[in-house]
Every structure is written in C-alpha cells, then in structure tokens.
Amino acid sequence: MNIQEDCMSRAMPQHAYKMGIATHQEPLVYMRTDCAICRAEGYTANTRLQIKAGSRTLIATLNTVAKEILPPGSIGFSDSAWEFLALTQGQAVTVHHAPQVHSLSALRKKIYGHTLDTGEITSIIRDISRHLYSDIEIAGFISACAGGRLNSAETTALTRAMAQIGNQLHWPEHERVFDKHCIGGLPGNRTTPIVVSIASAAGLIIPKTSSRAITSPAGTADTMEVLTNVDLSLDRLRKVITRTGACLAAGGKVGLSPTDDLLIRIERALDLDSEGQLVASVLSKKMAAGSTHILIDMPVGPTAKLRSQKQAEVLAELFRVVAEALGLNVRCVMTDGTQTIGNGIGPAEEARDVLSVLRNESTAPADLEARALYLAGQLLSMATGADEAQALQQAREILHSGQAWIQFRAICEAQGGLREVPIASHHIELRSEYAGKLRSMDNRRLAHLAKLAGAPSSPEAGLRLRVKVGDSVEALQPLATLYAETPGELAYAREYFHENRDLFELSPATSPLPATEK
Incomplete structure (x- = not known):
C-alpha cells in the first residue's frame, strides 16, 4: 500500500x-482480517485502539474476525462498548492507535514491589476510570496490591482517589450521616436491610449503597434486588433518602466511586479481595455518599474471610488509620463467623x-435477628x-x-415497590449420611455450593439450611434444601455436595449408610 492509500485508510470512517x-x-x-485499516496500521488481535464516535471516545481491545462475520467497512462492538459510546447501527466512527498511558509506568513500579506516592496512585485510578486500562492491566494492578502490599498511606491515597472520581452526595443539613458495612465471607449474613430499617426508623440518615457479590453467592444489592428496584439514578436516590431518611440501593448506577466497580469486576474473576483494596x-x-460515621462488621471464624482474631485486628487498624486520615469516624466490631x-x-x-425478621415471624432465624439488633444497637x-x-x-x-x-x-415503596420473593424451579434435599451432632459447617464451601447452583446470577438459586451447629441429626435427615433454576445446575451442585459431605461435620459419626440409601 502506498502513502496515499495509507492516509486514506487512517481517515476512512468505519x-x-x-x-x-x-x-x-x-x-x-x-x-475483519482483510480490513484496509488493519493492514495499513498493522492492527492485530489484542491491539488497543482508540474509537471516536461523535463527542465520545473509548479505548478498546481489538479482536479480528473472519470476513464473513462483518459487512465490509464495518467495525463490530461488544455490548459494553456499544453502550459506552451510545452508538446507533451504521454510525460512522474513526479508529486510531490508543494514546500512550503514562500511568502504566507507575503500575510496573508497583508490580516490582515499590511504594507508590499519591500522585502515582491517583493517575492509575484516573486512567482506569477513563477506560484506558485493559482488563489484563487492571488485573496486574489488583494483583500487585494484594497480599498486604498496600501500606496505609497508599490505601489512603487509593481511597481518596476513588472517592473523588464520579458523583458525590452532600448533606449540608445533616452534621452526621451514618452507614454500615460487612466485610463479607459469611453466607446468609444479610443484616444490612434490617439494620438500616431500624436505624433510620430511629431518625438516623443512612444513604446505604451496596456492591453486588464479589466472591459470595449474594451481596446486599443482590438480595434487595429480589425485593425492590436497586438501580437508582443519583437524583432518584436523593429523593428516596430525603423522603425516608435511608436507601438500600446498588452503587453501580448511582456513580459513587465508579472505579471501584471496574476493580470489583476483575477481583471477582480473580477471586481476590485484598485488605487494602477492601478498605479503599x-x-x-x-x-462519596457523604457518610461521616461508619460501622464495620467483621465476622471472624476458621472458614470466614477473616480466619483469626489477629487478622481481624490488623484489618481493623488499617480501617481506623485510613478513616482518621480522611476525617471519617469508624467503629469496627468483630462478630462470630464460625457458622x-x-x-x-x-x-x-x-x-x-430478612422479611421474616422484619415481620417478627415466629419462624424467623434467631441468629440473624440477634446479630442485626446488635449491629443496629452499635449504630445507635x-x-x-x-x-x-441502652442502644x-x-x-x-x-x-x-x-x-x-x-x-x-x-x-422499598420509595425505590419502586415491594416485590414477592420468587421460587426456584428445581430443588432437592441434601441429606446426612450419619446420625450425630453437627459440630461445624464450612462457610466457604457452602458459599461455593450455592454459587454452583447458580447464585447470585440466578436470584432463586441457593440453599436453605435445615440444621444449625449443635443440633442433633438423624441418618437421612435433610441438612439443607438445594435450589436451582435448571436441572443441569442442580445436578452439578448436588455432585459437589456428594464429593464434599464433610462441609457439614458431624460427631460422633456412626457407620455410613449403604450407597443405595444415600
């Protein structure tokens, strides 16, 4: 191709x-692999490209496809790229090499174990928020910060940078604004809707936004989405809080610390949730929500996210140091994470x-009620x-x-109305092989079992426990009911249970049942 053809390929819209x-x-x-622009510019699979559509610009990763896949002169877009650029079918766009991302030098510095200053961390977060990083580069940043490799100063800088990018809420009429967060790792620990309801009924202002599950079978936003609309615009969220004193919304659409959502997406894929990233x-x-006083629930147990008191104390200290540097009031409480x-x-x-506790039903789980009351009391x-x-x-x-x-x-009414809880299409009882007393249950493997059944992508999927630690169990007694939306997911999760029966530990154990009776 001559120089004239090369210049034409650069200017040619797709x-x-x-x-x-x-x-x-x-x-x-x-x-297409036979695209003139690809040939002229040397674009190959995984090349980073800058796409301009009207006033919007996006950095995206190139995949090349056979010429039968796309019409001539066309460039295909994934759903997320299409939505970000607000494209219409056939709209003209221009393609260029991606600009140099200078903060990648700071990323490489961190990968090699060096400490980053505030400016370097801010530049990384700013460029991630502008979609200048590929998923591989974001994964590199998350991995380089895992395993305690972010010190308190770096964590403070990371927190501040993430909070300053995106929307922010301010409550000048309220001197103190409250919030509550659980660090996770304990299945079923869905205290937030109960705590927020109690505390806001007492007059506290709680602009509660929650992330969806990272490594668990349900986050607060996933659970609340079963009951009401959680994807609120910033204006709608303000109106809900003004009307009720609280909200129970997902953080994504509101745009509070939006870079965190980009990081969480990769953390979920890596199954990583490191201390510094967690605090930030x-x-x-x-x-970003304008909170000034924050309660942190930290479950501790051998199969919880925090496995020891020492590990919890280290994380609590990091929360306190970072919060003090940012002018926040934080109280960390360590709770039972053994089951x-x-x-x-x-x-x-x-x-x-959640509904059974709020409705004061006789069958409501006593441990969930007690835990929610304790945390609500701490906030009060x-x-x-x-x-x-007294609180x-x-x-x-x-x-x-x-x-x-x-x-x-x-x-719920302010957010769009209270919905009925759906019922899964398929279920099966998971039964004990032995008679004995339930000594323990493995939180991590129970969570994994629920995820194999389809949670949280399928809201109806999951488990309903039929026993608690300390209960006496008879042979063939149901330990839990497994729910799934498809027979395949149900069978897949059931097979995992049969291979991991010790996630329910019984003692003393008698002889197992014959295979025909299992």
Missing part, C-alpha cells in the same frame, strides 16, 4: 455494527430471612452516645413494635 456479544463490561471491538472500596463509597447466619444462602433465600450508640445496652434495647423495641417493618416498606 460503520458501527452491534455484535450482540456480552463481554462482562470489557470494551471490545471487532474488525468500602470507605471510598462511604465518602452461616440465618437459614438462607443466595439472594431469594436470604430475602426470605455511635449516634446518641448511649451505652451499648440495644432501643433497637429491639423498634424492631418488635413493627416500626422497622413499616420503615422497610417505606424505603
């Missing part, structure tokens, strides 16, 4: 073509537990200065009087 391919938010574009994730969203809380695991099953104690016993009693009165249930319904 026409947008929607491929209909979901890439889990990673922006991808597709060009939590506190950046709280800062699943409540009876449900998975969005719909956890929603059932932070707010009023009352001793913990706990206030929380109990608000729940048992029905005020919390009235407040929860008001929040």
Whole structure:
C-alpha cells in the first residue's frame, strides 16, 4: 500500500455494527482480517485502539474476525462498548492507535514491589476510570496490591482517589450521616436491610449503597434486588433518602466511586479481595455518599474471610488509620463467623430471612435477628452516645413494635415497590449420611455450593439450611434444601455436595449408610 492509500485508510470512517456479544463490561471491538485499516496500521488481535464516535471516545481491545462475520467497512462492538459510546447501527466512527498511558509506568513500579506516592496512585485510578486500562492491566494492578502490599498511606491515597472520581452526595443539613458495612465471607449474613430499617426508623440518615457479590453467592444489592428496584439514578436516590431518611440501593448506577466497580469486576474473576483494596472500596463509597460515621462488621471464624482474631485486628487498624486520615469516624466490631447466619444462602433465600425478621415471624432465624439488633444497637450508640445496652434495647423495641417493618416498606415503596420473593424451579434435599451432632459447617464451601447452583446470577438459586451447629441429626435427615433454576445446575451442585459431605461435620459419626440409601 502506498502513502496515499495509507492516509486514506487512517481517515476512512468505519460503520458501527452491534455484535450482540456480552463481554462482562470489557470494551471490545471487532474488525475483519482483510480490513484496509488493519493492514495499513498493522492492527492485530489484542491491539488497543482508540474509537471516536461523535463527542465520545473509548479505548478498546481489538479482536479480528473472519470476513464473513462483518459487512465490509464495518467495525463490530461488544455490548459494553456499544453502550459506552451510545452508538446507533451504521454510525460512522474513526479508529486510531490508543494514546500512550503514562500511568502504566507507575503500575510496573508497583508490580516490582515499590511504594507508590499519591500522585502515582491517583493517575492509575484516573486512567482506569477513563477506560484506558485493559482488563489484563487492571488485573496486574489488583494483583500487585494484594497480599498486604498496600501500606496505609497508599490505601489512603487509593481511597481518596476513588472517592473523588464520579458523583458525590452532600448533606449540608445533616452534621452526621451514618452507614454500615460487612466485610463479607459469611453466607446468609444479610443484616444490612434490617439494620438500616431500624436505624433510620430511629431518625438516623443512612444513604446505604451496596456492591453486588464479589466472591459470595449474594451481596446486599443482590438480595434487595429480589425485593425492590436497586438501580437508582443519583437524583432518584436523593429523593428516596430525603423522603425516608435511608436507601438500600446498588452503587453501580448511582456513580459513587465508579472505579471501584471496574476493580470489583476483575477481583471477582480473580477471586481476590485484598485488605487494602477492601478498605479503599468500602470507605471510598462511604465518602462519596457523604457518610461521616461508619460501622464495620467483621465476622471472624476458621472458614470466614477473616480466619483469626489477629487478622481481624490488623484489618481493623488499617480501617481506623485510613478513616482518621480522611476525617471519617469508624467503629469496627468483630462478630462470630464460625457458622452461616440465618437459614438462607443466595439472594431469594436470604430475602426470605430478612422479611421474616422484619415481620417478627415466629419462624424467623434467631441468629440473624440477634446479630442485626446488635449491629443496629452499635449504630445507635455511635449516634446518641448511649451505652451499648441502652442502644440495644432501643433497637429491639423498634424492631418488635413493627416500626422497622413499616420503615422497610417505606424505603422499598420509595425505590419502586415491594416485590414477592420468587421460587426456584428445581430443588432437592441434601441429606446426612450419619446420625450425630453437627459440630461445624464450612462457610466457604457452602458459599461455593450455592454459587454452583447458580447464585447470585440466578436470584432463586441457593440453599436453605435445615440444621444449625449443635443440633442433633438423624441418618437421612435433610441438612439443607438445594435450589436451582435448571436441572443441569442442580445436578452439578448436588455432585459437589456428594464429593464434599464433610462441609457439614458431624460427631460422633456412626457407620455410613449403604450407597443405595444415600
């Protein structure tokens, strides 16, 4: 190709073509292998390209396809790239080499184990938020920061940078704004909707936004989405909080610390949730929401995310140091993480537990109620200065009087209405091989079992526990009910249970049942 042809290929617009391919938010574009621009510019698979469409610009990764896949003169877009550029079918776009991303030098510095300053961390977060990083580069940043390789100063800088990018809420009429967060790792620990309902019924302002599950079978946003609309615009979220004093929304659409959502997507794929990233994730969203006083629930147990008291104390200290540097008031409480809380695991099953506690039903799981009351009491104690016993009693009165249930319904109505909990299409009982006493259950493998059944992608999927630690169990007694949306997912999860029966540990054990009776 001569110089004239080369210049023509650079200026030649391509026409947008929607491929209909979901890439889990990673922006991808597709060009034919015989495309003149690809030949002239030397574009090959995995080349980073800058795409301009009107006033919008996107950096995307190139995939090349056979000429039969795309019409001549077209460039294909993944769903996320199409939405980001707000394209229409056939719209003219231009293609260029991606500009140099200078913050990648800071990323390489961190990969080699060096400490980053505030400016370097800010530049990385800014460029990630502008979609200048590929998924591989984001994964490199997350991995380089894992395993305690972010010190408190770096974590503070990361938190501040993440909070300052995106929307921010301000509440000048309220001197103190409250929030609560659980670091996770304990299936069924869905206390947030109950705590928020109690505390806001007592008059506290709680702009609660939650992430979806990272490594668990349900996050608060996943569970609340079963019951009401959680994808609120910033304006709608303000109206809900002004009307009810609280919200129970997903953080994604609101745009509070949006870079955190980009990081979480890769953390989920890597199954990583490191201390520094965790602290930055939590506190950046709280800062962006305008919160000043934050309660952190930290479950500790041999199969929880925090496996020892020492590990919890290290994380709590990091929370305190970073919060103090950012002008936030944080209280960390360490709670029992030795077994699943409540009876449900998975969005719909956890929603059932939440409703049963708020409605003061006789069958409500006592451990979920007690834990929610304790945490609500801690928040009320932070707010009023009352001793913990008095604050706990206030929380109990608000729940048992029905005020919390009235407040929860008001929040749901403000967000779009309260929905019925769906029922899974398929289920099976998971039975014990032995008679004995339940000594323990493995939180991590129970969570994995629920995920294999389809949670949280299928809200109805998950588990309903039929026994608790300390209960006596008979041979063939159901230990749990497994729910799934498809027979294939049900069979896949059931097979995992049969290979991991020790996730329910019974003692003393008798002889196992014959294979025909299992």
